[in-house]
Amino acid sequence: MNIVVLVKQVPDSGSERKLDSSDNTVARASADNVINEMDEYAIEEALTVKESQGGEVTVLTVGPGSATDAIRKALSMGADKAVHVTDDAVHGSCAVQTSAVIAAALQQLEYDLVLCGAESTDGQVSVMPALLSERLGIPHLSGARKLTVEGTTVRVERQTDGGYWMLESSLPAIVSTWDTINEPRYPSFKGIMAAKKKPVETKSLADLGVDPASVGLATATSRVLDFAGRPPKGEGVKVADEGDGAEKLVGYLAAQKLV
Amino acid sequence: MLDYRLDDETETLRKVVREFALEVVAPQIGDFYERDEFPTDIVRQMGELGLFGLPFPEEYGGSGGDYFTLCVALEELARVDSSVAITLEAGVSLGAMPIYRFGTEEQKQQWLPRLCAGEALGAFGLTEPGGGSDAGATKTTAKLEDGHWVLNGSKAFITNSGTDLTELVIATAVTGTRPDGGKEISAILVPSGTPGLAVGKRYSKVGWNASDTRELSFTDVRVPEENLVGGRGRGYAQFLQILDEGRIAISALAVGLAQGCVDESVKYAAQREAFGRAIGKNQAVQFMIADMEVRASTARLAYYRAAEKMLRGEPFKREASIAKLYSSEMAMENARYATQVHGGYGFMNEFPVGRFYRDAKILEIGEGTSEVQRMLIARDLGVG
Numbered sequence: 001m002n003i004v005v006l007v008k009q010v011p012d013s014g015s016e017r018k019l020d021s022s023d024n025t026v027a028r029a030s031a032d033n034v035i036n037e038m039d040e041y042a043i044e045e046a047l048t049v050k051e052s053q054g055g056e057v058t059v060l061t062v063g064p065g066s067a068t069d070a071i072r073k074a075l076s077m078g079a080d081k082a083v084h085v086t087d088d089a090v091h092g093s094c095a096v097q098t099s100a101v102i103a104a105a106l107q108q109l110e111y112d113l114v115l116c117g118a119e120s121t122d123g124q125v126s127v128m129p130a131l132l133s134e135r136l137g138i139p140h141l142s143g144a145r146k147l148t149v150e151g152t153t154v155r156v157e158r159q160t161d162g163g164y165w166m167l168e169s170s171l172p173a174i175v176s177t178w179d180t181i182n183e184p185r186y187p188s189f190k191g192i193m194a195a196k197k198k199p200v201e202t203k204s205l206a207d208l209g210v211d212p213a214s215v216g217l218a219t220a221t222s223r224v225l226d227f228a229g230r231p232p233k234g235e236g237v238k239v240a241d242e243g244d245g246a247e248k249l250v251g252y253l254a255a256q257k258l259v
Numbered sequence: 260m261l262d263y264r265l266d267d268e269t270e271t272l273r274k275v276v277r278e279f280a281l282e283v284v285a286p287q288i289g290d291f292y293e294r295d296e297f298p299t300d301i302v303r304q305m306g307e308l309g310l311f312g313l314p315f316p317e318e319y320g321g322s323g324g325d326y327f328t329l330c331v332a333l334e335e336l337a338r339v340d341s342s343v344a345i346t347l348e349a350g351v352s353l354g355a356m357p358i359y360r361f362g363t364e365e366q367k368q369q370w371l372p373r374l375c376a377g378e379a380l381g382a383f384g385l386t387e388p389g390g391g392s393d394a395g396a397t398k399t400t401a402k403l404e405d406g407h408w409v410l411n412g413s414k415a416f417i418t419n420s421g422t423d424l425t426e427l428v429i430a431t432a433v434t435g436t437r438p439d440g441g442k443e444i445s446a447i448l449v450p451s452g453t454p455g456l457a458v459g460k461r462y463s464k465v466g467w468n469a470s471d472t473r474e475l476s477f478t479d480v481r482v483p484e485e486n487l488v489g490g491r492g493r494g495y496a497q498f499l500q501i502l503d504e505g506r507i508a509i510s511a512l513a514v515g516l517a518q519g520c521v522d523e524s525v526k527y528a529a530q531r532e533a534f535g536r537a538i539g540k541n542q543a544v545q546f547m548i549a550d551m552e553v554r555a556s557t558a559r560l561a562y563y564r565a566a567e568k569m570l571r572g573e574p575f576k577r578e579a580s581i582a583k584l585y586s587s588e589m590a591m592e593n594a595r596y597a598t599q600v601h602g603g604y605g606f607m608n609e610f611p612v613g614r615f616y617r618d619a620k621i622l623e624i625g626e627g628t629s630e631v632q633r634m635l636i637a638r639d640l641g642v643g
Contacts, residue, residue: 189310
């Protein structure tokens with residue numbers, strides 16, 4: 001079983017995040033960059049499948065040189081090897097362009113199962129698995145809260161607001177996972193040391209046969225035109241209860257269209 | 260060439276332990292502390308992270324790091340809680356290290372893999388009710404009879420000696436008289452559950468309340484002759500050897516506590532308002548926090564320096580004493596300041612700084628009191 005996990009390095013959602021005012025892209029240099037939280041669940045799931053079925057887990061990321069930190073974390077958790085696509089031309093790419101790069105990288109790998117987090121905490125576009133499914137012509141099972149592999153079949157419970165769907169597909173397939181699916185392990189020091197010796201292959205767009213002019217900010221299908229900081233918190237409204245506190249509260253909520 | 264940056268692997272470990280401390284330890288440790296309860300499950304998870312095997316080679320189930328890696332992990336744990344940090348420190352430095360350093364190959368094979376995995380904990384029984392730093396006061400005896408050591412006596416303040424994970428205690432005992440008339444002291448490994456070994460109740464302590472500290476008594480405890488750890492009559496000398504590095508570990512623990520005081524104070528100063536503004540806007544509070552950060556940073560350099568000399572194989576006794584003395588006293592001071600920044604809430608157990616305040620004091624006492632450190636430093640300088 002060959003499993004490829006897609007990981008993305010993002011600015012830590014717990015610290016202050018900024019856009020770069022020169023081209024309105026994510027300011028990575030000044031941020032505390034971490035592995036996208038949801039991707040850790042995908043890695044954990046891949047390792048769990050590997051532990052029960054055997055096989056190999058490959059981590060695939062597209063990002064600047066500093067994204068090696070995210071790769072190192074995934075390898076420390078137990079992934080076997082990594083492919084790091086890095087090329088200055090990718091800067092500012094939209095989801096559609098990025099999906100072409102990832103698809104090209106996947107086509108150079110052997111995979112039965114592709115796993116990824118259901119969303120990233122930076123862009124939150126959440127379309128990557130669907131785009132890849134289309135480009136690669138493989139089934140896409142989104143938002144899994146449970147996953148089992150049996151032979152060449154994958155079954156997932158797809159989490160929805162009201163419950164879940166049972167989905168089944170043949171392999172190869174791409175599955176995106178929610179944080180309800182497992183509890184990611186912490187890397188052990190042995191794992192951290194072992195990660196040092198694991199192979200990380202760096203690839204450029206030329207290595208993937210992707211035309212640099214087809215990606216990047218200049219030809220992106222979407223871009224940020226303008227942005228502004230969140231307005232400061234207002235004073236708030238104090239409701240004094242003079243026997244009609246509940247009415248006043250409901251009145252306020254209704255005025256804000258919250259009820 | 261001077262470079263005090265952590266290498267990639269140590270830095271990654273530091274981040275992982277930080278994450279673990281914040282996500283796993285922080286939310287539940289306050290309750291264990293209030294209940295005076297040992298957090299067995301947290302300690303097991305620390306074992307799964309490989310923390311108990313940090314300074315040991317992989318052939319014995321270790322993680323293949325070094326003693327400094329352990330110190331970095333201790334600092335990050337103590338930044339959130341000292342009870343789990345001291346449990347790790349004692350488990351490694353006092354429980355497993357004597358076996359690794361002085362034990363026979365059989366002893367290493369038998370005990371180290373489980374100790375490194377954190378599945379088992381070892382305790383070290385040195386201190387007795389009648390004496391701490393004074394080894395000559397050892398009263399516990401071990402007599403060789405028919406190929407067995409027979410131990411009698413008692414030990415006081417023994418960390419990790421009565422947890423669900425405890426599987427052995429290494430006890431120092433008088434095994435005879437030296438040619439010069441002094442006591443011959445040896446270290447003997449006693450597995451938990453050996454008849455005659457009585458594990459006392461947990462002490463009621465001022466701090467470190469979620470760590471396990473007990474009194475042990477030995478009444479005709481019989482263990483095979485081969486349970487001697489290291490050379491006969493080498494018990495105290497061996498202990499002194501592991502004590503020096505233990506001081507660096509305690510220093511790391513103190514730095515963690517002191518940094519935790521900074522973390523909590525920065526957070527509190529930003530959110531607590533008085534007279535219409537955050538208290539952090541007041542210079543009096545700013546200065547207290549700045550001083551706390553200065554102390555934590557300089558103390559960290561002191562233990563890095565001691566660890567660096569140790570890893571290079573150079574004499575590090577004086578540096579270890581300096582690090583231990585300075586960091587424990589400044590940890591106490593930071594705890595006092597952090598409590599002050601928190602005002603009345605600093606006196607409430609629900610805030611971590613109250614716990615830090617109670618945990619800081621023992622740092623000036625354990626692994627050689629401040630007075631012992633000053634004496635050692637002066638002696639090393641040739642004074643007196």
